[in-house]
Amino acid sequence: MQIQSPEDFARRIVDLGLAERRLVESAMGELGGSEFTLDAVVNQMQRRGLVTTLQTEKILRGDRIGYFYGEYKVLYLIGAGTFARVYRASKGDKVFAVKVLRKRFRDEPKEMEQFLREGQMGLKLRHPNIVSIYEVVPDPRNPFLVMEFVEGQTLRELVRIRGKLPVDLSLKLIGEIAAGLAHAAGQGISHRDLKLSNVLISSDGKAKLVDFGLAALSDRKNPDQIADCPNARAIDYAALERGTNVRKDDPRSDIFFAGNMLYHMLAGTPALSETRDRLARLNVTRFQEVKPINELVPGLPGLVTQLVGKMMEFSPNERIQSAAALTAEVKRVSEQLARGVTSPKDKGDENSTNGYEDDEAPTNEGEGYVVMLVESKANLQNAIRERLKARGYRVLIIQDPNRALARFEQDDEPAADCVIFSAAEMGTLALEAFNRFATDEHTCEIPSILLVDRRQVKILSEAKRGPRRQLLALPLKVRELRAGLMKVLAGTERRPMGTY
Numbered sequence: 001m002q003i004q005s006p007e008d009f010a011r012r013i014v015d016l017g018l019a020e021r022r023l024v025e026s027a028m029g030e031l032g033g034s035e036f037t038l039d040a041v042v043n044q045m046q047r048r049g050l051v052t053t054l055q056t057e058k059i060l061r062g063d064r065i066g067y068f069y070g071e072y073k074v075l076y077l078i079g080a081g082t083f084a085r086v087y088r089a090s091k092g093d094k095v096f097a098v099k100v101l102r103k104r105f106r107d108e109p110k111e112m113e114q115f116l117r118e119g120q121m122g123l124k125l126r127h128p129n130i131v132s133i134y135e136v137v138p139d140p141r142n143p144f145l146v147m148e149f150v151e152g153q154t155l156r157e158l159v160r161i162r163g164k165l166p167v168d169l170s171l172k173l174i175g176e177i178a179a180g181l182a183h184a185a186g187q188g189i190s191h192r193d194l195k196l197s198n199v200l201i202s203s204d205g206k207a208k209l210v211d212f213g214l215a216a217l218s219d220r221k222n223p224d225q226i227a228d229c230p231n232a233r234a235i236d237y238a239a240l241e242r243g244t245n246v247r248k249d250d251p252r253s254d255i256f257f258a259g260n261m262l263y264h265m266l267a268g269t270p271a272l273s274e275t276r277d278r279l280a281r282l283n284v285t286r287f288q289e290v291k292p293i294n295e296l297v298p299g300l301p302g303l304v305t306q307l308v309g310k311m312m313e314f315s316p317n318e319r320i321q322s323a324a325a326l327t328a329e330v331k332r333v334s335e336q337l338a339r340g341v342t343s344p345k346d347k348g349d350e351n352s353t354n355g356y357e358d359d360e361a362p363t364n365e366g367e368g369y370v371v372m373l374v375e376s377k378a379n380l381q382n383a384i385r386e387r388l389k390a391r392g393y394r395v396l397i398i399q400d401p402n403r404a405l406a407r408f409e410q411d412d413e414p415a416a417d418c419v420i421f422s423a424a425e426m427g428t429l430a431l432e433a434f435n436r437f438a439t440d441e442h443t444c445e446i447p448s449i450l451l452v453d454r455r456q457v458k459i460l461s462e463a464k465r466g467p468r469r470q471l472l473a474l475p476l477k478v479r480e481l482r483a484g485l486m487k488v489l490a491g492t493e494r495r496p497m498g499t500y
Contacts, residue, residue: 009025010041016059054076074098085102087100099147118145119145120136122147125189127180155261159264159265164265166237170262174262176206177258178207181326184212193237194254194257221490240287252319255261255321256311262307262311271291290312292305322392325391365482368392370393370395371396372395375422384420387481404433407489417492423450447468447489452472468488
């Protein structure tokens with residue numbers, strides 16, 4: 001319908017359902033007189049908030065569709081890529097982001113599947129550092145996703161405006177990104193398209209991951225599946241994974257590209273040269289010849305240089321092993337910098353916390369295991385929990401030994417794969433729970449560890465020992481606890497990703 005007059009424009013607003021008739025008529029009445037131009041009506045309707053500039057452009061072009069997606073009224077275009085457009089939209093008094101697959105891809109099965117997969121994966125993810133997806137509409141004629149609307153800008157825009165970001169801000173943002181990745185990894189999901197433009201920075205400064213369109217679900221039944229390059233967006237990941245001889249959804253790939261993002265924030269330029277040349281992106285030397293960041297950022301604290309290096313190690317086995325481990329490592333570096341420790345060689349008591357001494361870099365050795373810690377002191381709970389989480393374990397905390405035992409009901413799936421009872425403060429209560437756990441028919445095969453001070457002679461003498469029972473002396477080094485856990489957990493099957 002071609003707009004011929006001011007009245008046509010006003011009538012079209014009502015016919016499209018963009019505003020109520022009474023509001024449109026009221027706005028027209030405010031113009032006064034019987035003669036007014038189309039421009040005057042357009043300005044009046046926009047001033048009154050009855051139409052947006054995007055809606056106005058579509059009406060004047062004579063567009064018949066695209067004003068609504070389902071019940072969501074389109075307000076503004078907020079992002080456009082090769083694959084999809086993202087609109088700010090409203091439903092009632094609430095604002096959302098609506099992501100719409102471009103028309104030219106709606107008849108392409110692979111692109112449609114990838115788009116809907118992003119939505120289905122997003123429905124599983126609820127985390128402060130991941131943009132939520134609320135609804136997936138798979139209509140083949142008009143598919144769209146309804147998402148959380150984030151007021152702010154992309155991380156790429158922030159870096160372009162500010163150049164190099166301060167160390168503390170860079171660490172804060174990469175820590176939040178890592179926390180979002182760790183939550184997704186807990187559901188068995190890796191991102192596989194990490195870059196600055198896929199991180200939104202909200203108006204209150206929080207980083208939120210978006211666009212899981214290339215995300216992969218872990219396939220533990222096919223560990224030898226090699227990396228592939230289904231489209232241009234996947235080339236960088238595939239090239240790294242082929243070059244390092246790992247499977248295509250290796251979670252350590254996300255760590256490498258998160259390292260590239262941290263490098264970009266600190267240096268104002270990415271570690272990996274950005275190019276559209278497919279052959280250049282597939283060249284494995286691109287990942288091996290990264291210029292050391294301290295050459296671009298003189299005076300960067302050694303701890304931060306080391307962190308970037310551990311994230312971007314070419315060898316997957318030398319890289320930080322998981323998003324949970326990265327979260328813990330970023331937290332550790334931030335805390336040390338806050339205490340004035342800037343170099344890995346600086347001495348101090350930073351590696352000793354409440355009787356639990358830390359050791360080498362985080363690993364993923366505990367991935368697939370749930371550990372229950374029975375400990376009454378909050379500072380000791382935190383010390384052990386953070387160090388085990390950095391090794392891939394999921395850690396449950398319970399203060400009361402009897403409540404811990406009650407979590408293991410007969411015939412139910414065990415609440416944990418190993419229980420650590422700490423007798424440092426609870427004394428005989430911990431001993432009795434440990435011994436009962438070792439003798440009850442439905443728990444006697446579940447591994448357990450008793451942490452006990454060497455001076456607690458009575459507890460040491462009365463504790464029940466066995467192949468799946470371990471006594472460890474306090475004060476305790478993390479490597480000793482790790483060794484004890486791996487010993488008692490030997491033969492215990494790891495839980496599949498996303499189930500624990």
